[in-house]
Amino acid sequence: MSLKVENVSLIFGDGNEQVRALDHVSMDLQHGQLMAVLGPSGAGKSSLLAVCGGLQTPSSGRIWIGETEITGVSRSALTRIRQQQVGFVFQQSNLLSSLTSIDQLLLLVHMRGKRPGKADRERAMSLLDEVGMSHRLDRRPSELSGGERQRVGIARAFMMNPSLLLVDEPTSMLDQQRGRQIVELLVRECHDHNVATLMVTHDQGILETADRVVDISDGQLGERT
Amino acid sequence: MPKRKQHNQRRCGREASDWWSCSGIFMSDVDGVSVKAAGCRQVVDKRMMMFIATRDLKFAKGRFLLMGSVVALVAFLVITLSGLSAGLVKANISALMALPATHIAFEGTDHPGYRNTMIERYMWEGWAEQDGVKAMEPLGHTVFNARTEDGKPLELALWGLVENSIIAPLLSRGDNFGGEVENGVIISRGMLEKGVDIGDLIILDRVLTELRVVGVTDEHRAIGHLPIVYAPLAKWQEATYGPPGGPPPGEKLPDIIFDFVSIIVLQLEEGVDTAALDEELETTTLDRLGFYAASIGYESEVQSVQMIQSLLFVISAVVIGAFFSIWTIQRTKEIGLVKALGASNTYVLKDALGQALTVIVAGTLIGLLGTLWFNEQVKDTELPFMLESQTIITSIIMLLMAGFIGAAMSIRRVSKVDPIIALGRDQ
Numbered sequence: 147m148s149l150k151v152e153n154v155s156l157i158f159g160d161g162n163e164q165v166r167a168l169d170h171v172s173m174d175l176q177h178g179q180l181m182a183v184l185g186p187s188g189a190g191k192s193s194l195l196a197v198c199g200g201l202q203t204p205s206s207g208r209i210w211i212g213e214t215e216i217t218g219v220s221r222s223a224l225t226r227i228r229q230q231q232v233g234f235v236f237q238q239s240n241l242l243s244s245l246t247s248i249d250q251l252l253l254l255v256h257m258r259g260k261r262p263g264k265a266d267r268e269r270a271m272s273l274l275d276e277v278g279m280s281h282r283l284d285r286r287p288s289e290l291s292g293g294e295r296q297r298v299g300i301a302r303a304f305m306m307n308p309s310l311l312l313v314d315e316p317t318s319m320l321d322q323q324r325g326r327q328i329v330e331l332l333v334r335e336c337h338d339h340n341v342a343t344l345m346v347t348h349d350q351g352i353l354e355t356a357d358r359v360v361d362i363s364d365g366q367l368g369e370r371t
Numbered sequence: 372m373p374k375r376k377q378h379n380q381r382r383c384g385r386e387a388s389d390w391w392s393c394s395g396i397f398m399s400d401v402d403g404v405s406v407k408a409a410g411c412r413q414v415v416d417k418r419m420m421m422f423i424a425t426r427d428l429k430f431a432k433g434r435f436l437l438m439g440s441v442v443a444l445v446a447f448l449v450i451t452l453s454g455l456s457a458g459l460v461k462a463n464i465s466a467l468m469a470l471p472a473t474h475i476a477f478e479g480t481d482h483p484g485y486r487n488t489m490i491e492r493y494m495w496e497g498w499a500e501q502d503g504v505k506a507m508e509p510l511g512h513t514v515f516n517a518r519t520e521d522g523k524p525l526e527l528a529l530w531g532l533v534e535n536s537i538i539a540p541l542l543s544r545g546d547n548f549g550g551e552v553e554n555g556v557i558i559s560r561g562m563l564e565k566g567v568d569i570g571d572l573i574i575l576d577r578v579l580t581e582l583r584v585v586g587v588t589d590e591h592r593a594i595g596h597l598p599i600v601y602a603p604l605a606k607w608q609e610a611t612y613g614p615p616g617g618p619p620p621g622e623k624l625p626d627i628i629f630d631f632v633s634i635i636v637l638q639l640e641e642g643v644d645t646a647a648l649d650e651e652l653e654t655t656t657l658d659r660l661g662f663y664a665a666s667i668g669y670e671s672e673v674q675s676v677q678m679i680q681s682l683l684f685v686i687s688a689v690v691i692g693a694f695f696s697i698w699t700i701q702r703t704k705e706i707g708l709v710k711a712l713g714a715s716n717t718y719v720l721k722d723a724l725g726q727a728l729t730v731i732v733a734g735t736l737i738g739l740l741g742t743l744w745f746n747e748q749v750k751d752t753e754l755p756f757m758l759e760s761q762t763i764i765t766s767i768i769m770l771l772m773a774g775f776i777g778a779a780m781s782i783r784r785v786s787k788v789d790p791i792i793a794l795g796r797d798q
Contacts, residue, residue: 192794201711201791222715228790229713237795240708242423244430249422256422257714286430302712314794 148309148342149175149198154207156193156365167193168204169365177309178340180333182347182356183367190365191346192314198344199232199312200224212309229257233303233341235332237315240299241287247274247298248283251305258306273301276338277331293324300332304339311336313345322351329355423709424726438694439734442774445687446738449680449770451745453762456676458755463669466528466559466592466599467662471506471537474645475662476635476654483655483665485512485594485633490654492630497652503643508533509632511607514597516576525565525573528597529556529582531607531632538636540601545569545586548603555585556606561598563587564753573600580610580617595667596755605629680766684773692777695727699781703788711793716786723785727778735770739763 156168167190175181185191196202198209200216208217211231216224234240241250251270252262260266274280277297287295296316303311316332317325333355336343345356353359359370428435461468476498477483478490495509511531518524532538534549540557548555558567562584567573573582582602592599602610609617612628635654639645645656657665664670699706706719746758 192796196791196794196796199711201789201794225710225713225715228711232713234711234793236708236793240704240793242426242705242708244423244426246426249426253422253709254712257709257712257718306713 148177148179148212149173149344150210151198152208152210154197154204154209156190156197156202157205166365168197171207171365171367173360173367175310175342175344177342178337179357180336180343180345180355181358181360182345182352183360183362184347184350184353185362186348189362191348191362193365194362195312195314195344195346198310199234200228229254230306231309233306233308233311235296235299235303235311235313235316237318241290241295241302243287246284246286247279247290247301250298251302254302254305270301270305273304274298276335277301292319293328296320296324296328297331300328300335304335304341307339308341311341311343313343313347315347315349316345317347317349317352325349326351421722421725421729423705424722424729427726428729434698435730438691439730439737441690441694442687442731442734443737443741445683445690446735446767446770447741447745448738449683449687450739450742450758450763450766451756452676452680452683453766454742454746454756454758455754456673456680457757457759457762459672459676460669461591461757462593462596462755463672464594464663464666465590466530466594467666469590469592470636471638472636472659472662473639474637474656474658475665476637476649476652476656477665479649479653479655481655483657484667485665486514486667488633490632490635494652494654495632495635498635498637498648498654501643501648503640504637505640506537506636506638508537508636509604510538510634510636511604511611512594512633513607513611514595515578515610517573518576519567520572520574523566525562525567526597527562527573527600528594529575529600529602529607529610531602531604531611533604540588540590540592540599542586543589545584547586548601548606550585552583552585554580554582554606556582557586557588557601558584559588559592559599559601560590561593562600563589565598575610578610578613578615580606580613582606595669604632608632680769684769687770688773688777690777691727691731691774692781695723695778696781696784699723699784704792706785706788707790707792710788710790719785719788720782723782724775724779727782728775731771731774731778735767735774738770739767 151171151173154168154171155166158165158167171194183191183194193202197204204217208215210216211227214227214231216227219227242253245253248267248270251273252266255262255266271280271283274283277300279294279297279301282290282294290298313332316328320328329352332343332345345352361368361370476490476494478488480487490509495507498504499507511529513529514526515529516524516526530538539547540559542557545557546555548557556573567584569584569587571584573584574580575582582600608628608631609624612631613624618624637656648654649656709719742758746756749756
């Protein structure tokens with residue numbers, strides 16, 4: 147099991163102002179499996195990603211990434227877990243403006259306290275090659291198209307061999323054709339790297355590519371059959 | 372290639388790295404910096420502090436050049452002002468600083484100064500008899516307007532020295548006074564810079580005493596920005612207390628004028644009760660800091676320059692702080708992203724502070740180079756400017772501290788950025 151969520155709730159505010167972003171959510175995800183979570187805006191998709199990635203602490207319930215329980219641990223421990231076990235692909239690619247494509251990946255090596263070496267560079271180049279970006283290694287985000295940025299974001303997510311990949315609306319800023327290509331790329335990479343992938347989206351076109359699809363509404367999950 | 376094999380090969384990236392680490396040779400990493408691999412332990416360069424910061428510096432060159440220029444200008448101003456301050460001190464009290472004295476005794480008053488003090492013989496003879504006085508010497512000090520033979524106006528401080536004085540300057544050229552020339556004097560460097568030299572005649576205004584330059588010292592010796600002219604004590608007493616133009620023909624000056632000087636230069640052993648002796652001998656005795664401060668304008672000049680310096684330190688801290696504050700706010704989203712990707716607070720803080728330090732150090736060094744250049748331009752002019760290594764080091768340390776504090780105050784907000792903003796949420 148790569149991700150296990152057990153009876154997790156996330157509540158904002160208090161009293162009459164209380165908003166239940168996640169309502170007793172339970173799920174699990176296997177290695178190499180891609181689960182798509184579909185739902186409209188405000189349904190709780192981003193909240194699910196936030197708690198699974200240790201960016202937010204749930205109000206109740208428990209979460210495991212691999213064998214590690216991430217609920218009830220310190221912020222620094224969460225940081226370490228994110229660094230070592232979680233890969234993120236964000237909605238707007240979220241690349242650092244001053245870094246070239248290859249540096250976006252090598253940064254993760256540096257964050258682990260290691261000076262990026264030849265092997266790291268080769269791995270980064272190989273990942274960028276897989277996503278079709280080997281010809282844009284030294285370009286900064288401002289020199290890339292939206293689809294290219296998203297590809298670099300995907301390569302970055304795999305750089306440190308994560309056991310869990312969290313993907314936030316990867317197609318929302320792209321046209322239909324490019325969105326389709328990005329999703330296909332994600333699915334391929336997820337299977338190739340044998341990484342459990344949780345992808346939240348409101349794009350119905352993704353359904354046929356995902357291994358599992360669940361709906362989210364008012365913070366509650368419901369599996370499609 | 373089968374998918375599984377590909378996957379394994381990717382995972383073997385770490386093994387490949389280990390092999391590289393074990394090779395025991397120098398290799399160039401992605402930053403072009405050599406990393407030595409010794410045995411199976413890769414020796415990582417401890418200077419490896421920044422990743423994003425160095426790339427930001429390249430990427431936003433314009434902004435950082437602008438900020439670096441501001442730091443350089445502030446550094447130039449601060450170090451230049453320090454040089455000016457030291458120069459002013461030198462111009463004001465260099466003669467006092469060169470005195471081989473622990474104390475100076477003035478005429479008894481609450482506000483001792485060099486222009487309003489008159490010491491009588493019983494005072495210096497009284498000091499000479501005291502225990503704990505290693506050396507004592509009466510000294511005459513009077514400020515005169517004067518002219519050269521060809522009418523060039525001068526302003527000088529005439530010092531009257533006793534025979535074999537411990538205060539006598541080291542001669543660079545010429546002879547000591549007391550030789551064949553009856554009214555011979557020694558001039559210091561300030562007079563040389565005004566075009567006066569050996570053989571020239573200096574005529575003191577009002578008293579019309581004529582002094583012939585017989586010797587020169589290359590040392591800067593000044594008090595209150597006026598160059599010192601050294602004369603025999605009797606000549607000084609004649610010029611200060613005698614009638615204009617000297618004694619009438621056939622007469623000599625009254626003996627009483629030779630019973631007065633301006634101050635007593637003292638070398639005292641530790642523990643001498645100067646207050647009690649002042650009471651007894653009707654003097655006011657000041658230690659070194661005290662007799663420096665008794666020079667007119669010394670304290671106010673130094674305080675003014677120090678106040679400007681302090682303001683510049685504050686300004687540099689505020690300007691650097693403001694720049695990095697705006698820079699941090701602009702980067703908030705990226706900082707959140709880096710944290711979401713697994714960077715610790717320490718990592719992002721080190722990166723940001725390293726960046727700030729790079730800008731501050733580079734700017735300060737450029738400012739220092741500018742000041743050294745300025746020093747070369749003014750070193751042979753009359754501008755009171757003096758750069759000493761201690762002045763430079765103190766100014767640089769103060770500036771770096773001010774800049775770093777300013778930057779640190781604004782950068783600390785980096786640690787408060789919540790990684791959740793990477794998902795498009797507000798903090």
